[in-house]
Amino acid sequence: MDTIANQLRALLQKAYAPYSRYPVAAIVKSASGRLFFGVNVENAAYPMSRCAEQIAVGAMVAGGERRIAEVWVMARSAPTPCGGCRQVLSEFAGPEVKVHCLDQNGQEQVYRMADLLPFAFGPEDLAEAGEE
């Protein structure tokens, strides 16, 4: 079995980041234990670029899963997910979900979703008044 760090390193090679030259890889583990993969996919129309975390979340949903158990992100500087990705992750990840941020050497910092995105806006905010 390959380690998560090795899988992230291999994934990083597949990132499409010709404009920023900042490849990012993300792995999302669903509640059932399956792993879903994402890399950043940039575009000549710059705003159409997508982050690795968003692509991994999309793969999870397309795979029929809707709960995130754990997240890993790798880039050369061990980035924490951008603000937009925190929101996208938070749709499917509870406050205690761990987000591991690794550099290419495998050095990691671990954060809880609740610390990355406190006071998150979520599906429950859209419930009708009086609804559970």
Ligand SMILES: O=c1ccn([C@H]2C[C@H](O)[C@@H](CO)O2)c(=O)[nH]1
């Ligand atoms: O958490 C992050 C931060 C940045 N990026 C991407 C967006 C862009 O393609 C490149 C530089 O910002 O890195 C991600 O994929 N995830």
